[in-house]
Amino acid sequence: MAGAANIPSLLSGRISANEIRKRRIHRRSFSQWRWHLDEVFVRINGETHYLWRAVDHEGEVLEVFATKRRDRKAALKFLKRTMKRYGRPRSIVTDRLRSCRSTMTVIGNAADQECGRWLNDRAENLHQPFRRRERAMARFRGMKTLQKFAGAMA
Template sequence: RRKRVQQLRAFSKWKWHVDEVFVKVNGKRHYLWRAVDHEGEVLEAVVTKRRNKAAALKFLRKLMKRHGCAEEIVTDRFASYKAALRDLGALEKQQTGRWLNNRVENSHLPFRRLERAMQRFRRMRSLQKFAFVHSSVYNHFNQERSLASRDTYKLTRTAALAEWRELGAG
């Protein structure tokens, strides 16, 4: 698994899609910042109380510390991204466009489904833990069905399930 993750990280520097989503924690609005690579793999998820330049900087620094610097960073037109990327010296790597960020917008959907099933969150820490665990499980089983033949898809899905069972048994 470690080898597979290292291979994924080697290619995750090409293009990142970054977005934030509103999440209610105990009745108060919090923000879940998420980064997804060009293949839909969730790279990072950070929960903050505010949606400003400082929060965007915190998120982008954590992302870059773990994964290096991307060649392109696709964002929406939220001004805090521009300000944070200017501080990091990566403003020329930012891309904004009307439908460019659909990759990360669609990656919010499985998270929202599970959030609804859990009947919301009570604490910010539990939201952060859930987002972290959900993204690693999602990455493990997400096989990009549209890009592979049926036989290849079945093989990779079976391998992922066997690896998951092995991890659960140990």
């Protein structure tokens, strides 16, 4: 009975945490409003797929997107989807992937892109818990499962 009484308080806590997160993400008065974009290789039934992830400067996962390719078209689709939801960032940190550079040129954001040796560690470190959970699940069997799992992990 004591556990049943805690359920409404847990739900209200989760709802209020989501509201705080929404307000914090959409408020752009930060001096370093910065996104970190990264991709990670994922095997699904023996085929390589890519999981794209956008993280803000506080470590909050903004968007997760699974694709079959790692080209400019996939990066452009991911970036447009993220910008439509969260607006335009002041700067974007990426690794030295050429498709990211060409995507920034297409969008007109090339001057705001930053590439550096340790700049993208915020996004890279988020792959570690994902890999641990992936190993525990004994891999993925479908793209839809990967997308659901990655969204829940965020």
